[in-house]
Amino acid sequence: MTDRRRINGPAGTTIPPIFEDTSNKEDANSVKGRTRAPDAVRKMFLRTGVTPTASGSAYLEYESSAKSGVSGIKLSCTVHGPRSLPRSSPFSPHIVLSTHVKYAPFATKQRRGYLRDPSERDLGTHLETALRGAIIADRWPKSGVDIIISVIEGDQDRASSGPQSDETWDMMNVLSGCITVASAALADAGIDCVDTVAGGVAALVQGPSEDTPPSVVVDPIPSEHERILGACCIAYLPTRDEVTNLWFKGDLPASEMDLYTKLVENGILASASASKVLVDCLKDALA
Amino acid sequence: MSTTTTTLAIPGQLLGSTSKYQPGPGTHIHESNLYASLLGSVRIVHPAAAPTTKPTGPVKRLTKLSALTNQSSSSSSSLKKQSSSPDQLPTISVTVSAEDNHHNKKREILPEVGNVVLCKVIRITPRQAVVSILVCGDTVLEAEWQGLIRVQDVRATEKDRVKVYESFRPGDVVRAEVISLGDQANYYLATSKNELGVILATSEAGNTMHPISWKEYRDPVTGLTELRKVAKPY
Numbered sequence: 001m002t003d004r005r006r007i008n009g010p011a012g013t014t015i016p017p018i019f020e021d022t023s024n025k026e027d028a029n030s031v032k033g034r035t036r037a038p039d040a041v042r043k044m045f046l047r048t049g050v051t052p053t054a055s056g057s058a059y060l061e062y063e064s065s066a067k068s069g070v071s072g073i074k075l076s077c078t079v080h081g082p083r084s085l086p087r088s089s090p091f092s093p094h095i096v097l098s099t100h101v102k103y104a105p106f107a108t109k110q111r112r113g114y115l116r117d118p119s120e121r122d123l124g125t126h127l128e129t130a131l132r133g134a135i136i137a138d139r140w141p142k143s144g145v146d147i148i149i150s151v152i153e154g155d156q157d158r159a160s161s162g163p164q165s166d167e168t169w170d171m172m173n174v175l176s177g178c179i180t181v182a183s184a185a186l187a188d189a190g191i192d193c194v195d196t197v198a199g200g201v202a203a204l205v206q207g208p209s210e211d212t213p214p215s216v217v218v219d220p221i222p223s224e225h226e227r228i229l230g231a232c233c234i235a236y237l238p239t240r241d242e243v244t245n246l247w248f249k250g251d252l253p254a255s256e257m258d259l260y261t262k263l264v265e266n267g268i269l270a271s272a273s274a275s276k277v278l279v280d281c282l283k284d285a286l287a
Numbered sequence: 288m289s290t291t292t293t294t295l296a297i298p299g300q301l302l303g304s305t306s307k308y309q310p311g312p313g314t315h316i317h318e319s320n321l322y323a324s325l326l327g328s329v330r331i332v333h334p335a336a337a338p339t340t341k342p343t344g345p346v347k348r349l350t351k352l353s354a355l356t357n358q359s360s361s362s363s364s365s366l367k368k369q370s371s372s373p374d375q376l377p378t379i380s381v382t383v384s385a386e387d388n389h390h391n392k393k394r395e396i397l398p399e400v401g402n403v404v405l406c407k408v409i410r411i412t413p414r415q416a417v418v419s420i421l422v423c424g425d426t427v428l429e430a431e432w433q434g435l436i437r438v439q440d441v442r443a444t445e446k447d448r449v450k451v452y453e454s455f456r457p458g459d460v461v462r463a464e465v466i467s468l469g470d471q472a473n474y475y476l477a478t479s480k481n482e483l484g485v486i487l488a489t490s491e492a493g494n495t496m497h498p499i500s501w502k503e504y505r506d507p508v509t510g511l512t513e514l515r516k517v518a519k520p521y
Contacts, residue, residue: 082397083430091471136315136324140397141468143430187298190383192324194315195299239299240317279297282326286295 003115013110033208034217034224039266041200041219041273042072046181046281048188054078056189058281060181062173070223073174074153077181079189081145089144094137095191096144099128101178107154108170119167123175126247130179130199130235133244136192145191149178168249169203169222172233175247176201176219179235180274187282195237196278197244200270202263203231204252216262218270230259234267238275243268296323296381303379311380327383334375398423398432398465398474403483406434406476408459414438416455418463420474433473436463440477441516453502454478454516460487462518484518 036042043063051057056079064072082095089096101123103112116124131147151174179199186193203220206227207213214229222228230250236243243264252259296302302314302321310316311332313325323329398404398420406418420432441449455461462483463476478484481501488496490506490513498517499505505512 081430084432085471087472089471091468093468139324142471142474143397187326190325190327192313192315193298194317194322194324196297237299239301239322282297283295286297286326286328 003113006114008113009105009111015109034221036219038215038217039269041270042221044180044274044277046184046277048184048281048285050076051078054185054189055080055082056185056187056191058181058184058188060177060184062177070221071153073151073177075149075151075174075177075181077147077149077178077185079145079147079182079185079191081189082140082143082191083145085142085144091142092144093141095135095140097128097132097135097137097147098144099124099131099147099149099182101127101149101151101174103151103154107151108167110167119171123171123178126175126233126245127178127182130197130245131182131186133235133242134183134193134195134197134237135186136194139192145189147182147185149182151178169220169228169231172201172231172247172249173219173221175199175233176235176270176274179245180278184278184281188285195240195242196275196282197235197237198271198275198278199233199235200267200272200274201231201233202266202270204229204250204259204263216259216266218266218273230263232263232267234264234271236268236271236275238272294329295327296329297326298322298324302329302381307376308379309376311378313381313383314379321379323381325381325383327381329379329381331377331379333377396423396426396428398428398434400465400467402465404434404463404465404476405486406461406463408455408457408461409433410457411451411455413451416451417473418461418476420476434463434465434476435469435473436461436476436478440466440475440479443479453514455485456488456513456515458489459485459515462486478516478518481519482521484516486518488513488515 045061046058048058050059058077060075062072064070085092085096101120102116103120105112154170154174176199179197183197187196200218201220202216202218204214204216205220205225206229207215208226220228220231230252233247234243235245300323302323305316305319305321308321310321313323313327314321315324402423404420405422406420409417409419415438416436418434418436420428420434422428438449438451439446441454461478463478464483465474466477467475469475488504490496490511492506492509494506494508496504496506501517502514503512504515504517
């Protein structure tokens with residue numbers, strides 16, 4: 001369905017003009033590799049209470065990559081509610097959770113429309129699953145809560161002119177951010193949760209040359225690696241030691257079962273790092 | 288009141304064992320340990336100082352069986368030792384206080400069974416009065432919740448003689464008690480107590496009226512009386 005009520009931008013890609021790098025090519029290549037340790041996540045900035053009109057809100061920003069033109073992640077989350085359900089909905093003895101993830105039109109290189117596309121709905125469903133395991137739903141009967149996340153910047157390499165190989169890896173990073181930021185906003189809104197859920201991503205990446213064995217890294221940036229073979233995004237409750245959502249994608253050799261568990265372990269590691277930021281942020285909000 | 292504000296808590300933080308504390312609002316139990324479920328400050332209320340606390344959740348009506356088991360359990364525990372009884376444990380709760388919250392807004396609360404609410408009558412039918420709940424306990428609600436006072440819940444006696452239009456009129460402010468979470472849209476309310484009923488009414492002429500009896504309001508200007516289910520003044 002096309003959106004006919006607004007003046008839409010061009011439907012296809014609008015790639016800004018790319019000028020040839022004045023600096024030499026070797027310099028650009030040297031920044032290409034990963035600058036962090038394999039088990040280190042990017043630096044994060046998280047703050048609650050940024051939107052005064054919402055019941056709870058939070059803002060999350062990931063440090064942008066060392067390579068110029070690669071944007072980080074910027075997410076803004078608002079929580080509205082608990083509020084009364086619409087008249088038409090049936091009786092619910094617990095809180096009704098609804099999650100909306102929307103990319104800003106300018107968040108990615110491929111311009112996004114105003115209507116939610118399937119990938120955004122998919123992110124919303126994953127987020128709902130992740131949060132449902134953390135919320136104590138029966139504390140709020142007959143009420144609903146809306147969790148709305150705007151992706152302001154969507155973790156993409158804008159400098160490369162070619163089409164993105166696969167957007168899923170970016171979506172995974174965005175989802176892990178969404179989980180962390182929604183958890184902070186829920187705590188800010190005063191909705192009962194069993195724990196502070198946090199998201200993390202681990203990936204199996206191809207080494208710089210073809211004959212080196214693939215390695216497992218956390219918080220991958222696609223532009224920093226030659227090729228990503230598989231990744232998993234995890235929503236993790238640190239004090240309960242439980243996983244509420246697991247999203248796995250990629251092409252892994254079926255013979256190596258260790259790889260799967262290793263990816264999940266590293267995903268949990270990344271979630272635990274995000275959780276530290278989350279806990280510090282919530283403590284700051286109280287002080 | 289010997290409340291002690293000790294520390295700040297974030298959701299999922301361990302507060303203590305269930306053998307040491309009773310769970311209050313903002314906490315939950317997992318594997319016989321108490322954890323915080325809200326972001327806020329921890330309050331511990333000792334039972335000696337705690338006044339007869341209002342039940343926090345929906346209260347089950349006492350059946351004869353449950354009354355019997357309660358009695359036997361309380362008598363047996365009092366026989367054993369005073370401190371082992373769950374009533375003697377301090378209650379631990381996590382509250383989001385307004386001064387902690389930097390943007391100084393109140394936390395939304397929901398009407399619960401047993402709460403006394405103030406509401407405004409929206410429309411009446413022969414079977415029920417539809418009201419909008421404005422205040423729950425002492426807090427003004429942010430969201431709008433709809434309530435229903437059915438004709439059988441208006442008063443405790445002579446229920447079959449009750450007529451809704453002789454009890455409420457649209458625009459009246461009513462003090463009522465929540466008796467059920469109701470159906471998908473409405474909370475069910477009752478005014479079947481002396482101190483519940485219409486507390487503010489305007490006459491057909493548009494003047495604020497005075498209560499003159501348990502079922503009448505009088506307009507001070509025109510001198511006419513109108514029928515209402517009048518709340519007994521405190």
